[in-house]
Amino acid sequence: MAQGSVKDTVNDVPSLRAVFVTAMPDCLLYDSWVRPEESWAAEDAASYFGDLVRANREGLRALKSWSAEMQVTIESADVLLIVRELRSDFVVTLAFMRDVPLGMVRLHAKRVMERLDQLLPTLEAQQRPRAVKITEFLEKYAPDPHAALHRVALRTGIPLGTLRKPESLETTQVALLEASVCDILGLESLSL
Amino acid sequence: MPEAIPPEGVVLEGERARIELENGCFERLNWRCTLHAPPAEPAAIVPAMVSRGYTELKRVPQVLEVFHPDGHRVAVIPSTGRIQIRVALSVPEEERGQAALEVAEEVAAAVAG
Amino acid sequence: MSSLRRYLPEHDLMYFGPSPAVYHCHHFNLFLDQTIDDALGFEAGSRLRFLAGREFASPLLSGVAEQSGATTPAERLELASKLFSGMGHGRLQITADAKGGDVKGSYLHYGYSWSQKYGQIVKRKQPADAFGAGFAAAASEVALGLPSESMGAQETECVAMKAPGCTFALKPGDRGLRLPPVGEPEVQKQIGTSFNGLYEEVIQPITKGLRDFTAPVAGDERGLVQAFGVFVTLHLAGYYNRISYEAVQQVEKKAPQSVGVLEDLLRESGHVCVFNTFGGILLSPEWEGMVGPLTGEPLPIVEGCMAIARALGFGRWTIAEFEPGKRLVVRAPCSYESVFYRSRYGKAARPNEYFLQGACLAIAQLAHRVDWKSKPMLTQDYYNALFRGGPLPWKVEQPKSTACGHPMSEVVVTRVEGARA
Numbered sequence: 170m171a172q173g174s175v176k177d178t179v180n181d182v183p184s185l186r187a188v189f190v191t192a193m194p195d196c197l198l199y200d201s202w203v204r205p206e207e208s209w210a211a212e213d214a215a216s217y218f219g220d221l222v223r224a225n226r227e228g229l230r231a232l233k234s235w236s237a238e239m240q241v242t243i244e245s246a247d248v249l250l251i252v253r254e255l256r257s258d259f260v261v262t263l264a265f266m267r268d269v270p271l272g273m274v275r276l277h278a279k280r281v282m283e284r285l286d287q288l289l290p291t292l293e294a295q296q297r298p299r300a301v302k303i304t305e306f307l308e309k310y311a312p313d314p315h316a317a318l319h320r321v322a323l324r325t326g327i328p329l330g331t332l333r334k335p336e337s338l339e340t341t342q343v344a345l346l347e348a349s350v351c352d353i354l355g356l357e358s359l360s361l
Numbered sequence: 362m363p364e365a366i367p368p369e370g371v372v373l374e375g376e377r378a379r380i381e382l383e384n385g386c387f388e389r390l391n392w393r394c395t396l397h398a399p400p401a402e403p404a405a406i407v408p409a410m411v412s413r414g415y416t417e418l419k420r421v422p423q424v425l426e427v428f429h430p431d432g433h434r435v436a437v438i439p440s441t442g443r444i445q446i447r448v449a450l451s452v453p454e455e456e457r458g459q460a461a462l463e464v465a466e467e468v469a470a471a472v473a474g
Numbered sequence: 475m476s477s478l479r480r481y482l483p484e485h486d487l488m489y490f491g492p493s494p495a496v497y498h499c500h501h502f503n504l505f506l507d508q509t510i511d512d513a514l515g516f517e518a519g520s521r522l523r524f525l526a527g528r529e530f531a532s533p534l535l536s537g538v539a540e541q542s543g544a545t546t547p548a549e550r551l552e553l554a555s556k557l558f559s560g561m562g563h564g565r566l567q568i569t570a571d572a573k574g575g576d577v578k579g580s581y582l583h584y585g586y587s588w589s590q591k592y593g594q595i596v597k598r599k600q601p602a603d604a605f606g607a608g609f610a611a612a613a614s615e616v617a618l619g620l621p622s623e624s625m626g627a628q629e630t631e632c633v634a635m636k637a638p639g640c641t642f643a644l645k646p647g648d649r650g651l652r653l654p655p656v657g658e659p660e661v662q663k664q665i666g667t668s669f670n671g672l673y674e675e676v677i678q679p680i681t682k683g684l685r686d687f688t689a690p691v692a693g694d695e696r697g698l699v700q701a702f703g704v705f706v707t708l709h710l711a712g713y714y715n716r717i718s719y720e721a722v723q724q725v726e727k728k729a730p731q732s733v734g735v736l737e738d739l740l741r742e743s744g745h746v747c748v749f750n751t752f753g754g755i756l757l758s759p760e761w762e763g764m765v766g767p768l769t770g771e772p773l774p775i776v777e778g779c780m781a782i783a784r785a786l787g788f789g790r791w792t793i794a795e796f797e798p799g800k801r802l803v804v805r806a807p808c809s810y811e812s813v814f815y816r817s818r819y820g821k822a823a824r825p826n827e828y829f830l831q832g833a834c835l836a837i838a839q840l841a842h843r844v845d846w847k848s849k850p851m852l853t854q855d856y857y858n859a860l861f862r863g864g865p866l867p868w869k870v871e872q873p874k875s876t877a878c879g880h881p882m883s884e885v886v887v888t889r890v891e892g893a894r895a
Binding site: 370388391441443450 | 686687694703767
């Protein structure tokens with residue numbers, strides 16, 4: 170963790186409800202600050218924002234419109250989210266109160282992002298086994314997550330105990346795992 | 362597309378009633394209704410609603426039920442006073458909460474006479 | 475519809491017309507079909523599901539047509555559509571002659587409930603209504619006087635794949651194996667002496683009340699039964715049993731190392747069913763009116779679940795032992811699974827009433843892990859929170875099964891020491 174804290178960077182932003190810092194490329198929660206009265210679980214939310222930015226980047230690339238400066242704004246019923254890729258190693262999500270004017274939100278977001286850019290360290294990209302990433306992706310998105318690994322075991326013939334240690338899967342098993350996860354999720358390929 | 366149901370549930374407040382989404386209802390059809398001024402005898406809701414164009418559905422005496430020509434139904438448990446509003450399937454999902462609240466207000470008005 | 479439903483009162487098994495039948499919810503139906511496809515692959519899985527649907531719809535349709543005096547093809551096709559929607563499977567419009575035909579389906583239980591439960595999360599690439607295909611094929615055979623096991627059906631469009639409706643193509647010449655029937659006479663041969671368990675004075679009146687209450691229930695204007703927070707079907711027991719046991723047999727031959735995981739998933743289909751359907755019934759106003767408000771104590775939940783199982787036609791599930799927080803032993807003189815297995819395959823090598831096992835595990839969890847007084851919403855998120863990540867605080871074993879020749883089926887659920895709450 171860097172010197173100072175995420176909380177210090179948002180002290181003067183009264184309309185902010187939470188900040189989630191997601192470490193990329195693994196979409197793992199790196200740090201967060203959530204207003205005490207909120208019931209949000211940072212771990213539950215952070216990884217999805219990483220996936221969101223990645224999907225957004227791919228979509229923009231397909232439209233030949235990608236730029237490193239892009240950010241995603243989400244206006245839902247009761248929250249206004251700004252999701253932004255901060256360098257290549259972090260995605261920062263700011264959750265504002267819904268009734269704050271968008272111009273004000275953008276101003277606050279710009280300031281907070283600048284402070285976080287100073288605060289956050291440079292992460293060494295950790296090369297984790299692909300099978301680990303596939304398994305995490307499955308458990309995050311499968312419709313019946315408690316049964317997802319059983320389904321893969323049944324489809325692939327790979328014993329459940331082996332699947333529970335994905336880092337030790339052989340190359341052919343990883344291919345089988347990936348194909349079955351694509352089938353279970355109805356995807357052509359996995360964006361990992 | 363209606364929004365996902367939040368973990369804490371959905372509660373709507375009306376002038377004379379409060380409704381709360383009930384279990385398992387991923388289509389927002391069933392709502393628990395709490396009247397601000399409930400009748401002394403819960404079964405009195407049935408004739409009151411019949412007088413407003415609802416029809417009584419007779420199945421078992423422990424569960425009273427009336428239905429409206431539009432398809433809405435109101436179930437009343439005489440022994441406990443529980444009231445459940447069952448919105449007609451023809452109502453789009455995003456409008457069901459409001460439809461249930463309107464039925465709840467009608468129940469309250471019927472009881473008040 | 476209600477006149478076609480009969481119970482074997484001493485055993486709490488059910489018939490619909492001449493066919494062994496049970497009530498099951500969409501959670502169970504979808505999970506079981508998915509498990510069959512996971513085990514065999516979609517092509518072989520959907521083929522088996524089609525064959526089972528066709529096999530067991532045939533005696534139902536011919537029996538009811540005969541009983542009701544429907545003789546012309548048009549009358550028989552109309553009767554088939556009425557039965558299908560009355561059972562809560564949606565609406566089928568069948569046009570067929572000896573050369574084949576086509577079928578339009580709307581609100582089909584499998585496809586529609588799949589799109590409701592999973593459609594926002596997963597993109598489905600294959601159709602979901604193999605049971606509907608089998609039913610439509612059998613309906614055309616019965617209507618046109620064709621040999622049974624002869625009409626084929628393929629679902630060409632499905633709402634689960636985001637099509638506006640479901641369509642099927644009927645084509646003759648799709649021969650299946652003629653298997654020995656498992657109807658009322660065969661079930662009768664397999665049932666022995668019945669018995670009671672503890673707390674019968676509570677369980678039996680609730681069972682009767684639930685049966686009386688559900689007797690007039692039939693499909694709504696969509697041909698669906700939506701009750702207790704789930705889509706309910708009156709379904710053919712033979713369908714469930716054939717697809718489950720044939721899948722196990724095929725996996726035993728082709729991938730024996732995967733049998734255990736298949737059995738886990740078959741149990742899970744029972745678990746998800748009890749959690750959602752039994753839980754939905756327990757939370758309903760009807761339950762509150764007929765039985766009373768939930769106290770939050772484990773025993774009334776277990777008693778209630780025994781009554782619900784009996785009313786749904788699963789068999790005479792009895793409480794042999796119950797020590798709250800520690801142990802539940804359920805015994806039954808037979809189940810809809812065991813009578814089928816014995817009749818079709820003979821004695822089983824090991825206890826294999828997977829639904830009963832998963833259901834009893836879920837009953838223990840409902841009794842101990844759900845805060846009923848807080849009126850919980852039995853959502854997928856709640857289910858995941860309770861059952862995702864292991865190990866679970868309860869485990870299930872089946873030491874005895876009438877499928878193996880034991881005098882009773884017995885399932886034991888015990889608390890796992892040191893597991894999470």
